[in-house]
Amino acid sequence: MTPTDPGPEATPPPPTRRRPGGRTARIRQQVLDAVVAELGEHGYDGLTTDAVAARAGVHRTTVYRRWGDVGGLLADVLDAASDDDWQPPDTGSLESDLAALNQEIHTALTAQPPIMAALIAASFRSEKAAEAQQRLWEDRYARCEIIVSRAVRHGELPPHTDARQLLIAATAPLYHQLVLLRTTSDPQLPGHAARTAALAAAAGAFAEPPSACSV
Amino acid sequence: MTPTDPGPEATPPPPTRRRPGGRTARIRQQVLDAVVAELGEHGYDGLTTDAVAARAGVHRTTVYRRWGDVGGLLADVLDAASDDDWQPPDTGSLESDLAALNQEIHTALTAQPPIMAALIAASFRSEKAAEAQQRLWEDRYARCEIIVSRAVRHGELPPHTDARQLLIAATAPLYHQLVLLRTTSDPQLPGHAARTAALAAAAGAFAEPPSACSV
Numbered sequence: 001m002t003p004t005d006p007g008p009e010a011t012p013p014p015p016t017r018r019r020p021g022g023r024t025a026r027i028r029q030q031v032l033d034a035v036v037a038e039l040g041e042h043g044y045d046g047l048t049t050d051a052v053a054a055r056a057g058v059h060r061t062t063v064y065r066r067w068g069d070v071g072g073l074l075a076d077v078l079d080a081a082s083d084d085d086w087q088p089p090d091t092g093s094l095e096s097d098l099a100a101l102n103q104e105i106h107t108a109l110t111a112q113p114p115i116m117a118a119l120i121a122a123s124f125r126s127e128k129a130a131e132a133q134q135r136l137w138e139d140r141y142a143r144c145e146i147i148v149s150r151a152v153r154h155g156e157l158p159p160h161t162d163a164r165q166l167l168i169a170a171t172a173p174l175y176h177q178l179v180l181l182r183t184t185s186d187p188q189l190p191g192h193a194a195r196t197a198a199l200a201a202a203a204g205a206f207a208e209p210p211s212a213c214s215v
Numbered sequence: 216m217t218p219t220d221p222g223p224e225a226t227p228p229p230p231t232r233r234r235p236g237g238r239t240a241r242i243r244q245q246v247l248d249a250v251v252a253e254l255g256e257h258g259y260d261g262l263t264t265d266a267v268a269a270r271a272g273v274h275r276t277t278v279y280r281r282w283g284d285v286g287g288l289l290a291d292v293l294d295a296a297s298d299d300d301w302q303p304p305d306t307g308s309l310e311s312d313l314a315a316l317n318q319e320i321h322t323a324l325t326a327q328p329p330i331m332a333a334l335i336a337a338s339f340r341s342e343k344a345a346e347a348q349q350r351l352w353e354d355r356y357a358r359c360e361i362i363v364s365r366a367v368r369h370g371e372l373p374p375h376t377d378a379r380q381l382l383i384a385a386t387a388p389l390y391h392q393l394v395l396l397r398t399t400s401d402p403q404l405p406g407h408a409a410r411t412a413a414l415a416a417a418a419g420a421f422a423e424p425p426s427a428c429s430v
Contacts, residue, residue: 120395124336130397137396165388169411172391173383180335180390181352181383182345196384196412196420203414205407 030056031063032080035073040113044122049073071126078119078132082139087146094151095198098170101144102190105171109178110185120179141167157201160208169205170197245271246278247295250288255328259337264288286341293334293347297354302361309366310413313385316359317405320386324393325400335394356382372416375423384420385412 034056038047047070053060067073089100108116123133141164148163173193177183200206249271253262262285268275282288304315323331338348356379363378388408392398415421 121339124339134397165407165411168388168391168396169384169408172387173380175391175395176383176387180394182349192380192420193384196380196415199418199420200411200415203418205411205414 027056027058027062028066028076028080031058031067031073032077035077036115039074039077039118039122040115043118044070044125047073071128074119074122074126074129075132078129078136081136086140086143088144090150093154094147094156094201095194097147097150098167098194098197099191101147102171102174102194105174106178106185106187106190109174117179151201158204158207161201162206162208166197166201166206169200170194242271242273242277243281243291243295246273246282246288247292250292251330254289254292254333254337255330258333259285259340262288286343289334289337289341289344290347293344293351296351301355301358303359305365308369309362309371309416310409312362312365313382313409313412314406316362317386317389317409320389321393321400321402321405324389332394366416373419373422376416377421377423381412381416381421384415385409 031052034052035047038051038055042051049063049067049070050060052073053063056063063073067076089097089104091097091100119129119133123130144167145163148157148161148166151157152159152161170193173196174189177189178185246267249267250262253266253270257266264278264282264285265275267288268278271278278288282291304312304319306312306315334344334348338345359382360378363372363376363381366372367374367376385408388411389404392404393400
């Protein structure tokens with residue numbers, strides 16, 4: 001659904017939907033499923049390439065050769081999560097689209113086992129995981145820009161609206177409270193953060209100058 | 216200044232201002248200064264109690280006995296950071312107070328060496344550090360509530376305004392972009408996030424029902 005995660009049904013990351021088939025793809029899937037399962041059970045500290053190989057039923061040298069280390073495995077889990085056809089919710093208005101998006105983020109961030117939270121935590125341990133996490137967030141925010149362009153088309157927002165800033169304003173409070181501040185989950189939070197961003201947007205907070213050459 | 220950090224002048228965490236004096240307090244200060252210096256130079260992975268003891272010029276058993284491990288040392292750095300008289304900026308309006316606060320957060324999050332970022336990262340490694348980080352953020356957000364009560368007093372906001380939610384909306388985009396998304400620092404970000412929160416506040420985003428018994 002969101003920055004770190006492929007969809008509401010998809011924590012843990014789903015099988016890649018357009019699986020090309022074949023033995024290589026099958027092994028990749030087995031290994032990535034094993035990474036997610038091990039991460040959910042033991043967290044980053046308990047994650048080893050040997051345990052992943054054993055769980056996936058593949059030879060440990062296969063894992064070493066293809067993924068290198070735990071960071072490489074986590075990076076591939078995150079990269080594989082973009083390989084889906086997820087689209088942000090289309091509910092008819094800016095605020096309700098943002099609320100539905102936030103609800104997906106909230107669900108993923110509070111899921112048990114906490115796969116999304118563990119992947120974010122892992123990005124503070126492994127540079128490869130950090131880069132893959134950035135790519136995934138970039139992919140998710142880019143896909144979400146359609147929420148803003150729909151709102152522009154419906155006349156809810158001015159034509160020159162900074163979509164990325166609006167989406168970050170709408171979603172950041174969830175990550176801040178649940179990942180950094182580690183406050184207890186508040187079921188009102190997704191809707192409230194969406195409403196705040198929509199009100200700010202209506203007041204012109206994300207309006208860009210109409211044209212660069214008009215200055 | 217902000218959630219993780221004691222003040223604009225205070226990345227790395229400052230000497231505790233009301234130092235009670237005496238050998239115990241002096242040793243604590245030497246050790247905490249050494250933790251910050253080691254963290255800045257080597258990050259969490261290079262941080263050891265032995266290196267901290269050596270740098271502080273104290274016996275390693277002193278460190279083990281008093282702080283236990285790296286997590287205990289980091290937790291005490293974070294706890295010591297609250298032991299100051301930091302107050303949020305008072306600049307005359309809600310938006311400019313929030314912008315000045317965000318500027319302090321931005322400065323701390325982009326400082327070199329990246330002490331604040333390293334402490335946040337450490338909170339994903341050590342439960343003790345995570346709890347201390349939560350206490351420090353709680354302390355900082357509680358102190359910042361005066362920004363909102365001043366704005367209420369000046370008639371900028373309705374009397375029943377959820378101060379914490381407003382402050383989180385104002386500051387979350389900085390943490391999200393700089394700590395999680397790891398986007399390159401944008402000098403406009405502090406002011407923009409402040410303006411967004413102030414516009415949402417003016418539109419009633421953080422207004423609470425006037426009284427619990429009126430329902």
